[in-house]
Amino acid sequence: MYRVNLFQLLQIVSAILIALIIGLIIIFVVSEEPFRAAYYLLFGPLTRIHRSIEWIHMTIPIIFTGLAVSLVFQAKQFNIGAEGQFLVGAAGATFVALHFPPIGGLHILIIALAAMAGGTLWGAVPGLLKARFAANELVSSLMMNFIGFFLALYLVNHYFRDVQAGFMVSYRFPLTAWLPDLTIRPRLHSGIILAVIAVGLIWYFLYRTKWGYEIRMVGMNLKFAEFGGINVQRVVFYVQALSGGVAGLAGAVELMGVHHRFLWTSMPGLGFDGIIVAILARNHPLGLLFAALFIGYLRTAARLMERRTDVAAEVTIIMQAVVILLVTAEAFLQHWQRRRKEREALLDG
């Protein structure tokens, strides 16, 4: 099923190391206090308990968006629409949180469902356009990002806006719409449990159900899947819709767990983190957990570094891009792999 490939692991580890070195070089070139900045970048999230909790909070939405993206990648389809699905999901969650009678327990469930419905709808569009019209899903999902972003802004600005807040945010959610906390001070919300459950469910779905099998088959060999009687059009559609639902749920968890009101006026970039995580984990749900922890760590460290020193957080975006570029470069380190294979062949002989 899935064996850890030593070479792939080495490739990922060296990609991360190279990115780290590049990040540190940039810091030492631009910063007046490079050692402090490097310290926060490398160890920041571990230095205080509340910072570690910030790390976990940061990781939660990335796990969801990573799962969403990897589902679609498993079918070798593209999806850069998690960002828009996340925002539409969050807007749907905001609507239900503010307009549904606050009944404890039930409220959270319905908010989650509303967010999933919004995300599913947003994911279904590229899926449908691809399945029915062979419209390229890479571009359509990107266009849906912009449309979803403006839709969410429109809804918040015209229907949910708290005019007394001074900046563009929605009204605060009632307490029944808050996820329960696991620890009180510092506060850790229960979204991490939901995220781990989601990882388990998606793993089961992909590797133990007929639907998941169909998705993987379409990804592995489309022609073969077709000959085997799999309805490729249907798979292409439902994998995108399902993925949208997962990304939408991320929006609800983020709002119910952390912010308790809709507050984004620019794209939060969590959908793009999902792409990075999916590539790093090679689309495997369990690997995703670790990849998300890594990217979450980087993001938290970057924020801390930005707050405490003169280095902007975007240095980590540069590092993330370097990681993907190196991980996707097949020939990177291949020389090493070839030599090893030659040696093995000699030994076998």
Next chain:
Amino acid sequence: MADILQAVLNVGFAFAIIRITTPIAFAALGAIITDLAGTINIALEGIMLQAAFWGVFVSAITQNVWLGLAAGVLSGLSLAAILGYLNLHLKADLIIAGIALNILAAGSTVFFLYVLAGDRGVSVSLRSLVLPSIVLPVIAEIPAIGAIISGHHILTYVAILAVFVLHYLLYKTPFGLRLRAVGEHPVAAQSVGISTVKIKFIALLLSGLLASLGGLFISMGYVSWFSRDMIAGRGFIGLIAAAVAGRSAWRTLGGALIFGTAEALTFVLPIWGIASELTNMFPYVITLIALTIWGRKRIRSGKRQIDNTSGDRKF
């Protein structure tokens, strides 16, 4: 209705369409070169953004607009070269590498804007320059037409010139023939001694050059500053414009004009009292619709089936 018609049927609106089409046309022309060479440059968006930033920054520092232009083009070319190297030598997935470079450009521009100028997201403290506009002699005197065609930004005229040059380059020169051969049938091209790697690399560089000019137009003409993510999908819209238009520089310009018109309309629609968030969606909705119609047409003609991303793929 009358007020909308009045807003649309006038000289200013036609002028605006040409202005707004310029960056999309640059991106689309870049896309058509790579399309003909059988490759694809997803990083057009990032290249435009990168060029937009370095153009603004260098022009502000040197107070020389041409140095700014050169810096923007160089920065865009270097990104295209990275994409070419990664894809052609290190065998990186073309699409994923392109996405990564877009992320790289989005992050690095914001980062360097903060490091070099101390600005957060918008270049407020940089006194950057804009490239000049040109009043065409004689043509400017013609009523109506003069007001539409003359007085544009220099890069707008470069874009129009680029259509002629590209048409000639792609269809009338040995290089163009080789490039199309590589795109149509790489194995055959290779068998007669054409280096597919070299041709694809050049195609990517040329697309990078054109996209850079599109990005520079936005930050040094359309507006006179840099702000984060200011390209706002125009690189991708250019890709679609080229795909919808088909394999000709002229038709590509036509495709770009459709999307330019759609974007120009977003400035007119608020007259009807439509919220700005909704009019902002308009160009993206149009792109989505165009993509759908085009895909449907291709299915009917039997050219296109549902694919997955293993192997080379095209739009």
